[in-house]
Amino acid sequence: MIRIDFTSDHRFIYQQIYSQLRKQILQNELRAHSKLPSKRELAEILNVSINSVKTAYEQLMEEGYIYTVERVGYYVEEIQEFKLAANTQQTFPPNLKETVETRKGWLSLSHMNTNPHLFPFKKWLSCQSKIYNTYISSLGDMPHTQGPYMLRQSIAEMLYRTRGITCEPEQIVLHATSQGLLERIIYMQQKKTFATENPGYARYHHLLKRANINTHLIQLDAQGIDVDYLTNTNADIVITTPSHQFPTGIIMPISRRIELLNWAAAKEERYIIEDDYDSEYKYQTDNIPALQSLDYNQKVIYMGTFSKTLLPGIRMSYMVLPPKWLSLYLDHFALEIQPANILTLYTLHEFIDSGLLEKHVRKMTKHYETIRTLLIEQLYEQLGEHIVIHDIPAGLHFLVEVFTEKTYTAIEEQAILHKLELYTLKRFSLNSLPLIKKSRSIIIGFANIAPEDIPKAVERLKKVLFH
Structure with a gap:
């Protein structure tokens, strides 16, 4: 029996017919190969239009619930019954249920x-509207795996001006998150031993643990990461935040920076990942140059993000790879789809080039x-x-x-x-x-x-x- 609710504003009549017949077929109330009423018959029984029945039947046929015999009619397809495991849970587990909390009064x-009210949305949208005219054809293409070249060029120029970093656009890899970038580094270096600052960024440490990477926790002193402690481990790659240690805020002095670079230079397999997560903001004096700007041996992988300068919701991070690492990256990820939103990437390019970001x-x-x-x-x-x-x-x-x-x-x-x-x-x-x-x-x-x-x-x- 099919019941039609003519007062429903949420479901069309054909959807009601479709869903009820589908349910009856799955519950074996309508036997395999049994004949269904003709479109005209069912329309008269339900007091609905033939088109409503026709659309419902066509959808059921498309999904394989019924079949038709030419000039004879519609029949129920033979479908196996669902077999449910004995421990199948029919209700959603309460411990996995999310509660939507209001932040009112917090x-x-x-x-x-960051404060979204201070972000120049109108200027950002103005940049976005410009790219429709300039790069409309590119928006329909698959972006380069490392991100659009013109944006990487803009970032390279920006890094030279603001952080003292000299690099080619080809060395820059864009991603939606810094965690995603680190995941790719971990994938390329699964047999290496890593080290992280302690205290430090817990999400990075979690990624390393999840990948079963042997990881040393390196203590801090008044100048940042303790290089003597690091040297006494067998670490190959260390993750550090020299310009504003996270979370203590320590700024690593030049003596410690050189000491850390010398640690990396001492062995071929040693590298430094410099996480420069909020170095754009410096008070009372000029910005501190990046550790990478002192790197003459191409031992530093520089990582930055736009989450602090734009908005956390505009996910955009990047890394600068030494040439040796770039070759390795292309061997592994040349066919990977760029994970960041292409519209945001081009808008960011316009935002930087127009001087609005600075x-x-x-x-x-x-x-x-x-x-x-x-x-x-x-x-x-x-x-x-x-x-x-x-x-x-x-x-x-x-x-x-x-x-x-x-x-x-x-x-x-x-x-x-x-x-x-x-x-x-x-x-x-x-x-x-x-x-x-x-x-x-x-x-x-x-x-x-x-x-x-x-x-x-x-x-x-x-x-x-x-x-």
């Missing part, structure tokens, strides 16, 4: 976010310096002798050491209760060693908080830490 001291970075640097200054003033005013601020004028976060009895877990739980987006050193400690301290270290991000919200955010932080 304040952010996160290192990950202008935006200058504007945001002034804004972030103001926010950073206000935040530090409020932290000292409200928390005073209970904290030590590691005030390194770079990037979009700094480290605050807090003298509190609370555990990291208690701090994280209280932050949720007080609607304060906050991250502690626990998230970035790749083993328990850096956590064995009387004080607690908090990562304070300042890219997504308005000036007027700073006193309130610090007030919430005080409650999180001490109440």
Whole structure:
């Protein structure tokens, strides 16, 4: 029996006929090779148009539920019954169900976010509209596996101006994420031993563990990654953040940079991955040149991202490969499809070439310096002798050491209760060693908080830490 709901606004009549017949066939209520009513008969029975029945029958035929015998009619196809395993779960597991949380009333001291209200959307869309006229034919083509050449050329010129890096456009590989780039490096070097900073970027460490890569955790000192400690391991490739160590913020001095480059030069198989994730923002002095700019032995793989300068939602990262690595990359990935959105790639090219990116970075640097200054003033005013601020004028976060009895877990739980987006050193400690301290270290991000919200955010932080 088929029932038609003539009041339904959501399903056409033919869809109702189709779905009910389909269900009856699958549940074996309509036997294999049994004859169905003709289109006219079923239309009269259901009081619907012949076209509705015809469309339903055609869809069922297209999917293989029924077949037709010319000048005879429609018949049910012979279909095997579904066999369900004994442990098949018919309902969705509650532990996998997501809850959509509202962020209303929350304040952010996160290192990950930026303020979308300050992004020049109109100028970005203007760049996007220009590329329709200039590159319309290219938008219909499969992009180069490393990304459009003209964008890589723009990035190469930008890196020379801002980071002192000399490279050819051919050396640049674009990807939607830095994690995706590292995955490709791992794939090319599966037999190598890696090393990462500790504390450091947990997502990279997770990638290495997932790929079963032998990985050493290298401790830090006041100048960044401890090269003596690194030398005593058998690591071939080290991942480091020399311009603004993540998460401590340490800027590696020239003496340590040369020491690290000499470590890489000592053996042919040694390389450095320089993750330059937020070096665009430097306060009080000029930007620190990239480690790669000092690399005369082609031992540094430079990685950068536009997530901090544009928006986290506009996923765009890149790496600069030494020529030897570029040959290896092309051997492995020459046929890979470029994972980043091609429209975004061309828009970014126009955004860089027009000078809009550089202008935006200058504007945001002034804004972030103001926010950073206000935040530090409020932290000292409200928390005073209970904290030590590691005030390194770079990037979009700094480290605050807090003298509190609370555990990291208690701090994280209280932050949720007080609607304060906050991250502690626990998230970035790749083993328990850096956590064995009387004080607690908090990562304070300042890219997504308005000036007027700073006193309130610090007030919430005080409650999180001490109440």
